[in-house]
Amino acid sequence: xxxxxxxxxxxxxxxxxxxxxxxxxxxxxxxxxxxxxxxxxxxxxxxxxxxxxxxxxxxxxxxxxxxxxxxxxxxxxxxxxxxxxxxxxxxxxxxxxxxxxxxxxxxxxxxxxxxxxxxxxxxxxxxxxxxxxxxxxxxxxxxxxxxxxxxxxxxxxxxxxxxxxxxxxxxxxxxxxxxxxxxxxxxxxxxxxxxxxxxxxxxxxxxxxxxxxxxxxxxxxxxxxxxxxxxxxxxxxxxxxxxxxxxxxxxxxxxxxxxxxxxxxxxxxxxxxxxxxxxxxxxxxxxxxxxxxxxxxxxxxxxxxxxxxxxxxxxxxxxxxxxxxxxxxxxxxxxxxxxxxxxxxxxxxxxxxxxxxxxxxxxxxx
Amino acid sequence: xxxxxxxxxxxxxxxxxxxxxxxxxxxxxxxxxxxxxxxxxxxxxxxxxxxxxxxxxxxxxxxxxxxxxxxxxxxxxxxxxxxxxxxxxxxxxxxxxxxxxxxxxxxxxxxxxxxxxxxxxxxxxxxxxxxxxxxxxxxxxxxxxxxxxxxxxxxxxxxxxxxxxxxxxxxxxxxxxxxxxxxxxxxxxxxxxxxxxxxxxxxxxxxxxxxxxxxxxxxxxxxxxxxxxxxxxxxxxxxxxxxxxxxxxxxxxxxxxxxxxxxxxxxxxxxxxxxxxxxxxxxxxxxxxxxxxxxxxxxxxxxxxxxxxxxxxxxxxxxxxxxxxxxxxxxxxxxxxxxxxxxxxxxxxxxxxxxxxxxxxxxxxxxxxxxxxxxxxxxxxxxxxxxxxxxxxxxxxxxxxxxxxxxxxxxxxxxxxxxxxxxxxxxxxxx
Numbered sequence: 168x169x170x171x172x173x174x175x176x177x178x179x180x181x182x183x184x185x186x187x188x189x190x191x192x193x194x195x196x197x198x199x200x201x202x203x204x205x206x207x208x209x210x211x212x213x214x215x216x217x218x219x220x221x222x223x224x225x226x227x228x229x230x231x232x233x234x235x236x237x238x239x240x241x242x243x244x245x246x247x248x249x250x251x252x253x254x255x256x257x258x259x260x261x262x263x264x265x266x267x268x269x270x271x272x273x274x275x276x277x278x279x280x281x282x283x284x285x286x287x288x289x290x291x292x293x294x295x296x297x298x299x300x301x302x303x304x305x306x307x308x309x310x311x312x313x314x315x316x317x318x319x320x321x322x323x324x325x326x327x328x329x330x331x332x333x334x335x336x337x338x339x340x341x342x343x344x345x346x347x348x349x350x351x352x353x354x355x356x357x358x359x360x361x362x363x364x365x366x367x368x369x370x371x372x373x374x375x376x377x378x379x380x381x382x383x384x385x386x387x388x389x390x391x392x393x394x395x396x397x398x399x400x401x402x403x404x405x406x407x408x409x410x411x412x413x414x415x416x417x418x419x420x421x422x423x424x425x426x427x428x429x430x431x432x433x434x435x436x437x438x439x440x441x442x443x444x445x446x447x448x449x450x451x452x453x454x455x456x457x458x459x460x461x462x463x464x465x466x467x468x469x470x471x472x473x474x475x476x477x478x479x480x481x482x483x484x485x486x487x488x489x490x491x492x493x494x495x496x497x498x499x500x501x502x503x504x505x506x507x508x509x510x511x512x513x514x515x516x517x518x519x520x521x522x523x524x525x526x527x528x529x530x531x532x533x
Numbered sequence: 534x535x536x537x538x539x540x541x542x543x544x545x546x547x548x549x550x551x552x553x554x555x556x557x558x559x560x561x562x563x564x565x566x567x568x569x570x571x572x573x574x575x576x577x578x579x580x581x582x583x584x585x586x587x588x589x590x591x592x593x594x595x596x597x598x599x600x601x602x603x604x605x606x607x608x609x610x611x612x613x614x615x616x617x618x619x620x621x622x623x624x625x626x627x628x629x630x631x632x633x634x635x636x637x638x639x640x641x642x643x644x645x646x647x648x649x650x651x652x653x654x655x656x657x658x659x660x661x662x663x664x665x666x667x668x669x670x671x672x673x674x675x676x677x678x679x680x681x682x683x684x685x686x687x688x689x690x691x692x693x694x695x696x697x698x699x700x701x702x703x704x705x706x707x708x709x710x711x712x713x714x715x716x717x718x719x720x721x722x723x724x725x726x727x728x729x730x731x732x733x734x735x736x737x738x739x740x741x742x743x744x745x746x747x748x749x750x751x752x753x754x755x756x757x758x759x760x761x762x763x764x765x766x767x768x769x770x771x772x773x774x775x776x777x778x779x780x781x782x783x784x785x786x787x788x789x790x791x792x793x794x795x796x797x798x799x800x801x802x803x804x805x806x807x808x809x810x811x812x813x814x815x816x817x818x819x820x821x822x823x824x825x826x827x828x829x830x831x832x833x834x835x836x837x838x839x840x841x842x843x844x845x846x847x848x849x850x851x852x853x854x855x856x857x858x859x860x861x862x863x864x865x866x867x868x869x870x871x872x873x874x875x876x877x878x879x880x881x882x883x884x885x886x887x888x889x890x891x892x893x894x895x896x897x898x899x900x901x902x903x904x905x906x907x908x909x910x911x912x913x914x915x916x917x918x919x920x921x922x923x924x925x926x927x928x929x930x931x932x933x934x935x936x937x938x939x940x941x942x943x944x945x946x947x948x949x950x951x952x953x954x955x956x957x958x959x960x961x962x963x964x
Contacts, residue, residue: 240961309954309959310961314956318901320943320947376959378880408870466846470815472617472618472722472814477872481815
């Protein structure tokens with residue numbers, strides 16, 4: 168469009184701040200929303216989140232949004248929609264033919280997001296059957312986070328390509344690109360991404376997702392993507408650690424009805440504005456580890472040096488329960504003594520040939 | 534190209550003949566076998582270029598780029614017992630040969646820059662490991678930073694080297710002896726490793742380096758060398774002997790990028806060879822809780838006043854950073870997240886496979902990021918396309934063998950190098 172004019176390019180670099188990509192992970196676990204029905208029904212929460220999305224899009228014309236649903240049996244995209252291929256092109260525009268009801272008084276990006284999110288969410292809910300829900304109260308948080316990260320990765324690459332000069336290292340040495348791209352050297356010149364998790368489920372059911380969730384958290388940490396957590400009900404240890412490790416915001420809402428206000432006040436500022444704000448942080452993060460054998464929370468535990476499993480007491484028969492290695496429990500934590508062998512040798516020498524060393528024998532005798 | 538390189542090696546060895554105790558042999562004989570030596574000679578990239586149907590080479594170039602990305606990805610994913618708790622000494626050559634400018638800006642500055650990146654990446658990958666840095670200068674081994682688990686100490690120490698100049702001759706033996714001393718007290722459950730960045734073609738040693746190699750073997754220290762100039766016989770012997778006959782521990786950098794790759798390879802925890810080599814044991818570790826106090830107090834580790842900190846779960850001393858060893862009672866203090874960070878080495882993500890056109894019609898867009906794949910051509914063109922490309926997927930699709938979702942090359946890279954999760958497997962419930 169305007170890129171033909173060279174001046175546009177310089178303006179962008181000099182004055183314009185890079186846009187931010189907000190990825191919202193909505194926990195759509197029906198069990199948890201059912202409990203919240205009295206204070207904040209899902210429909211109202213979605214309406215609030217849509218207003219929040221609009222506010223984010225309005226902050227900067229180039230701001231981007233992505234919405235992922237973390238459902239009980241799968242994680243799915245709500246926006247941008249994946250099902251109709253190539254409905255969104257490079258700029259995030261939707262081809263004209265997909266428009267349903269023209270609403271001339273609405274800002275176009277707002278309407279597109281709104282349409283897609285509600286339509287996809289409805290599809291997701293319709294596809295959920297009672298059998299899916301039976302006895303399944305967890306949520307696919309790890310999948311949703313991985314999807315969100317893949318999208319962020321894709322958009323970051325695309326953005327860097329569009330704004331060629333932003334990361335010169337990438338273009339000169341293609342082979343070394345991953346480390347440069349993944350290490351976020353110049354923060355102001357790249358797409359600013361962050362993840363907001365609107366969570367309702369407790370963490371007790373998602374223990375089997377521990378490793379994948381932790382992997383996603385470390386990826387975020389490495390890419391400098393803060394994970395904000397808006398906790399409507401329940402309490403999740405993972406999410407506390409997630410926001411703590413990635414320097415995001417963790418808020419457990421005391422009054423879920425005020426969701427919109429919480430979102431607007433706490434979660435709207437992007438990383439750049441956050442440097443100047445006093446953020447609502449949590450000081451008491453639960454870092455304790457649960458042992459693998461009894462799921463007890465431990466202060467001092469035993470760790471297998473091979474597979475790093477945590478035990479609250481030495482496992483039976485000294486065999487690691489996870490990897491089956493025979494473990495040496497004896498003097499754990501003891502440092503090797505400084506040359507213990509020499510003493511032994513000397514003693515042996517004394518005992519074996521006592522008369523052969525006249526010097527040492529004669530001194531005590533005389 | 535090959536000839537000129539060997540002449541260069543020959544010149545250098547002749548010049549320095551009188552100085553050296555152990556010197557580089559002619560690499561000609563063994564070069565073919567060696568990793569790093571022969572790769573570039575064989576890859577004549579211009580010959581693989583084939584004009585596309587439209588008369589341009591853009592498609593082939595893209596294919597080569599993709600194949601290159603893919604090459605780095607394919608690694609062994611069999612779950613191994615790995616030495617997660619590592620003790621590594623990084624030895625940097627600081628002798629005059631490092632002032633050569635065959636890599637940009639100089640060998641010295643580039644090595645220091647990569648060393649800093651290496652330290653960062655090392656602690657990223659091995660959060661509960663220890664690292665120390667040594668330098669080789671003027672025939673002496675120089676202690677740059679002590680063994681510690683804190684990356685910032687090493688980074689500042691390496692940064693400080695930048696103001697100094699490389700000088701004198703290196704002594705491998707002195708460096709190895711000092712590294713052996715530094716690793717002597719490390720507990721037996723961890724690995725003992727040495728990584729040498731060696732830019733010289735000689736080692737000016739005070740004694741017999743072969744004896745040192747012998748003691749290194751008996752102390753179970755593994756040595757890896759990244760050479761910058763050409764292959765040196767003693768380095769090769771050192772690596773092979775201390776790694777149980779494994780020759781891949783010695784690599785000679787071809788260019789900046791290859792140099793970097795060789796160094797970054799070392800950040801992956803090594804597979805444990807056998808049980809007797811590293812006695813596995815049960816470690817007692819503390820998982821401290823974080824506190825924030827109303828008034829600042831001194832931390833036990835650095836005696837700096839601070840308000841936040843972690844209290845040792847056994848003796849309640851305050852340390853300011855984790856992971857650490859409690860300064861008063863010696864308990865290893867870590868966060869459970871530090872342990873979790875190593876899990877992807879132990880449970881690696883399986884490699885994804887290339888998808889032939891036959892199965893490509895199942896997907897039209899990448900499952901994870903939604904980028905659209907090239908459409909499936911008519912059946913008679915399949916063979917043509919498949920013969921053109923090697924090392925990459927003809928259909929640009931990569932399939933996870935567990936969940937059968939299709940992904941693009943970027944997501945493939947991203948999933949294996951950064952997230953270590955499969956987006957497909959995690960997004961569908963196991964039924």
